[in-house]
Amino acid sequence: xxLVRAGRRAFTGNADVLADDEHRAQVxxxxxxxxxxxxxxxxxxLSGHSYGEMxxxxxxxxxxxxxxxxxxxxxxxxxxxxPGRATATYLSHLCPGTPMSxxxxxxxxxxxxxxxxxxxxxxxxxxxxxxxxxxxxxxxSTAATPLEHRGVAMLYEDGTGxxxxxxxxYPDVAPEAVPGSALLAVAELSAxxxxxxxxxxDSLAAVxxxxxxHTRAQAGQPTTGVWWxxxxxxxxxxxxxxxxxxxxxxxxxxxAAS
Amino acid sequence: MTAxxxxxxxxxxxxxxxxxxxxxxxxxxxxxxxxxRFHGLDQVRFDPDRSPAELLRAAAxxxxxxxxxxxxxxxxxxxxxxxxxxPYPHNPLHDVCRQLGLAHxxxxxxxxxxxxxxxxxxxxxxxxxxxxxxxxxLALVLTGEKAFTRHARLLPGTSLxxxxxxxxxxxxxxxxxxMLSFVCAQRGxxxxxxxDREDEFQRQYRPSLAEVINRAVADAGxxxxxxxxxxxxxxxxxxxxxLCSLIGFPVQRVLLSNVPDNGHMFCTDAFANYRTARERDLxxxxxxxxxxxxxxxxxxxxxxxxxxx
Numbered sequence: 001x002x003l004v005r006a007g008r009r010a011f012t013g014n015a016d017v018l019a020d021d022e023h024r025a026q027v028x029x030x031x032x033x034x035x036x037x038x039x040x041x042x043x044x045x046l047s048g049h050s051y052g053e054m055x056x057x058x059x060x061x062x063x064x065x066x067x068x069x070x071x072x073x074x075x076x077x078x079x080x081x082x083p084g085r086a087t088a089t090y091l092s093h094l095c096p097g098t099p100m101s102x103x104x105x106x107x108x109x110x111x112x113x114x115x116x117x118x119x120x121x122x123x124x125x126x127x128x129x130x131x132x133x134x135x136x137x138x139x140x141s142t143a144a145t146p147l148e149h150r151g152v153a154m155l156y157e158d159g160t161g162x163x164x165x166x167x168x169x170y171p172d173v174a175p176e177a178v179p180g181s182a183l184l185a186v187a188e189l190s191a192x193x194x195x196x197x198x199x200x201x202d203s204l205a206a207v208x209x210x211x212x213x214h215t216r217a218q219a220g221q222p223t224t225g226v227w228w229x230x231x232x233x234x235x236x237x238x239x240x241x242x243x244x245x246x247x248x249x250x251x252x253x254x255x256a257a258s
Numbered sequence: 259m260t261a262x263x264x265x266x267x268x269x270x271x272x273x274x275x276x277x278x279x280x281x282x283x284x285x286x287x288x289x290x291x292x293x294x295r296f297h298g299l300d301q302v303r304f305d306p307d308r309s310p311a312e313l314l315r316a317a318a319x320x321x322x323x324x325x326x327x328x329x330x331x332x333x334x335x336x337x338x339x340x341x342x343x344x345p346y347p348h349n350p351l352h353d354v355c356r357q358l359g360l361a362h363x364x365x366x367x368x369x370x371x372x373x374x375x376x377x378x379x380x381x382x383x384x385x386x387x388x389x390x391x392x393x394x395x396l397a398l399v400l401t402g403e404k405a406f407t408r409h410a411r412l413l414p415g416t417s418l419x420x421x422x423x424x425x426x427x428x429x430x431x432x433x434x435x436x437m438l439s440f441v442c443a444q445r446g447x448x449x450x451x452x453x454d455r456e457d458e459f460q461r462q463y464r465p466s467l468a469e470v471i472n473r474a475v476a477d478a479g480x481x482x483x484x485x486x487x488x489x490x491x492x493x494x495x496x497x498x499x500x501l502c503s504l505i506g507f508p509v510q511r512v513l514l515s516n517v518p519d520n521g522h523m524f525c526t527d528a529f530a531n532y533r534t535a536r537e538r539d540l541x542x543x544x545x546x547x548x549x550x551x552x553x554x555x556x557x558x559x560x561x562x563x564x565x566x567x
Contacts, residue, residue, distance in 0.1 A: 017451075026409070033407035037309070038345050052451070074370065083342035084409045085449070088370035089557030093446025100442055102378055103341060106351050106367035114366050118382060121389035143347050172361040247352055248361075 001120055001127070001156040002163040003255050006231035007061040008224075011134075011149040015050035015081050028138075030083050035139035048081035048136030049149040052090050055130045058153035059095050063128060067155070068097025070124035075104050075111040075131045077223045078145060081138065095128065108244035109201065109222050110169060113251035117167045119156060129154045133223040147220035152227040163255050170250040175207040178243055178250055182208050185252045189239055193256040196237040199229045204243035204250070230255060260384030261432030262565070263396070264323035267533045268316040268423045269520060270305035276418060276521075283412050293418065298495030298514070302521035303420040304405065310343055311350035311357075313402045317423035318358055324398070324427060328358065331427075333386050333397040334365040337379025339524040339553065340410050341369045343403055351400070360398065372553025373491055374442065374561040376401045376525025380428060381440045381563070387430035397428040401525035413522070413554065417493045420521030424529035435532075438546070438564045439477035441470045445558040459558060464497070466560045468505045471550055474562035484546050485564070488512040489531040491551035492522045513540070527551065541567040 017023050024046060032042045055074060063069055072095055074088045092101035104111045104118070112131045119127040132151040137143065156165065168185050182204065190196045198214040203222065205211055217225030226240035237256040243249070276299050280290050293299045305313060314336070318324065324331070336351045344350060355365045368382055369375050376399075383397035402423025405411040411419050443466060448459045475482050488511060490498050495517050502509040513531045523530060528549045535541050545567045553559035 030407050030409055034342065035345050037406070038348065040345055052449075078346050079342040084340065085556045086370045086372050086553065086559070087341070089372070089444050089553070089559055090446045090449040090451065092444040093449065093452075093557070098444070098446075101370070101444060101446075102368050102375070103370035104366050104368055105341070106336065106349055107365065108347075110364075111366060114364065117389075118385065121385040137346060139345055141345065169364055171364050246347065247349065249364075 001158060001165045003154055003165065004157050005062050005155040006153065007058050008152045008228050008231040009058060011049055011054050014047050015053055017050055017082060018046055027081060027083065031138040040139040040141065042139050046081065046138050048138065049134035050082045051076060051080040051132045052082060052085060052087045054132050054149065054151045055087065055091055056094050058130055058151050059091060059128070062153040062155050063096050065096045067126060069095050069099040069126050069128045070097060071119060071122050071127040072099040072101040073104060073115040073119060073127070073129050075115040075129065076133060077105065077108050077111060078133055080134050081136070099128070108247040108249060109242045110244055110247065110249035110251050112223065112227055113167055113169055113253055116165060116253055117169065120165070120167065123158060125158050127156050129156065131224050131227045133221065146222065150221055150224045150228065152224050152231045154231065163257060166254045168252045172248050173250040174248065175245060178207045179210060181250055182241065186212060186239060186241065189252055189254040193237040193254065196239050196254065196256065197233065199226050199238060199240045201225050201242040203245055204241050207243060259431065260380070260437040261429050262435035263427040263429045263432045264321060265424065265426045265529055265532060266317050266320035267526065267530045268320060269530060270303045270421055272305060273301040273303050275301055279418060283408060296496055297417065298517050299418055299521060300518035302418050303422055305421050309350070310404050311353045313404065313421065313423045314350060314354045314400050315357060317400065317402055317425040318354060321425045321427065327396065328360055330394055330396045331360055331363050331398050332390060332392065332395040333383060334360055334363045334400065335379045335383055335397060336367040336400045337376035337525045338367050338369045338403055339373045339375055340403055371559040372555045373524055374551050374553030374559040376528060377440070377549060377551055377561045377563050378442065380426070380437070383428040384430065384437060387428065393431065399426040399428055400424070401529060403524050417522040420523045422520065422523035422526045422530060424526045426529060435565050435567055438566055439474045440563045441474040441477060442559060442561045443470050449557040463552065464501050464504050467501055467550060467552055470560045470562040471505060471548060474548060474564050478546070478564035480546055480564065482507055485548050486511065486545040487535055487540055487547040489528050489535065489547060489549045490514065492517045492520055492527040493552065543567060
């Protein structure tokens with residue numbers, strides 16, 4: 001696959017859909033039922049963003065009508081404020097090509113890497129990966145939430161071209177085992193790509209004392225952080241690495257100039 | 259070729275007559291009678307004592323073929339209808355993986371095709387295994403979720419959701435229950451953002467389902483007459499009776515007996531119906547069967563998959 005276009009965007013305010021009283025009431029009930037078995041109370045004043053709105057804006061930015069997409073993968077970790085929506089199915093209607101669409105989640109920061117892997121294994125002509133995270137939870141929680149609502153969309157095409165992608169994922173890596181695995185992975189993925197720019201998440205850098213020279217993704221954006229930088233870098237080779245300390249996934253992907 | 263090597267289904271013993279759901283769901287007597295007499299629903303299964311993780315684990319622990327093969331499982335995929343089922347960052351899937359000795363596997367949930375997400379999980383498992391360098395690798399596909407809120411308990415005027423779970427070992431080259439085709443058509447224009455299109459959705463429901471069924475059969479190199487059995491989603495009986503009239507397929511070859519017995523178990527229907535088919539010896543070696551489902555809610559996904567037993 002080659003990366004042909006990418007877009008990134010931060011979103012402010014709340015989802016437009018929350019301005020609808022009926023919808024707001026339905027969502028409030030949903031989250032109350034969701035949180036109750038876990039002993040969590042809803043917070044007053046529902047806020048946050050919708051992945052349908054965020055991803056919809058990114059699709060419009062990245063996919064022109066002349067480039068129909070065959071596969072759309074939406075990757076997220078923290079859920080959004082429209083919990084019952086089949087957002088990927090909705091996006092299929094918005095996206096040129098009416099692509100096969102689904103969401104990958106429950107995998108922390110590994111989900112976007114799995115998205116890339118799945119797109120590669122489908123072997124379609126054109127695929128879109130949309131990575132999103134929003135910054136609000138509608139119930140009491142001590143969990144860290146992202147600092148901002150952010151999304152990144154990356155359009156990939158099959159075949160040879162100027163940029164190719166490789167993906168490595170290592171499940172169940174203890175923090176103390178990260179440096180050894182990461183060193184090996186970066187060495188293998190960098191081979192043949194002189195001058196590759198390494199982008200690491202703050203969570204990976206935190207458990208890798210002897211990490212190589214790198215660009216540090218912004219802290220507080222656990223799912224979109226490294227992809228935000230990839231979307232910015234349109235020239236040269238880029239290797240992104242992330243580590244999810246809760247779920248213990250160590251992941252890398254390289255987008256390399258050939 | 260993607261194959262289902264082994265399967266386990268957990269269906270809770272506790273069942274509730276649909277009349278008992280009238281009050282909690284705010285259904286009128288007429289609506290309940292419609293569900294019973296017209297849609298063919300009778301009882302709905304629940305497991306109030308099991309959490310989402312415990313539901314998945316109950317299915318996986320019934321999968322005897324998994325024992326001793328854990329090291330071969332490279333992927334664990336939860337096919338789930340409801341995108342959000344626990345508060346963040348709770349993660350029942352990874353809890354279950356650790357309990358089953360599968361922490362080494364790549365585990366994730368695939369969703370947002372509503373109740374069609376279970377078939378998608380099988381399809382994804384096959385894709386990942388085909389791309390894996392290890393020919394011996396396996397994937398574990400899980401389904402199962404709680405009917406924890408009104409949105410997850412009632413498909414207005416259509417069906418009532420039930421709880422259950424399944425665990426399925428998938429391989430890239432197994433000899434049993436080989437997947438011959440998969441067709442999926444998504445209709446995002448039925449999302450609520452585009453207004454209330456319920457009537458239009460109901461008009462297009464059966465033709466759209468018929469289309470993916472016919473395409474899946476054709477892609478498998480078969481004719482509809484070659485299909486020994488259809489394993490449906492348990493949305494209701496009348497939908498399948500009418501669909502059979504539309505496509506000219508005998509409704510007697512659609513396994514509908516679990517509709518009144520179970521209710522609609524989200525993504526688990528296909529697997530529960532497969533188990534019933536095996537228990538009743540409805541599939542012989544070499545038979546072709548079709549699994550079909552519709553993920554309906556905000557938007558719609560129509561899916562069909564053909565297997566050879």
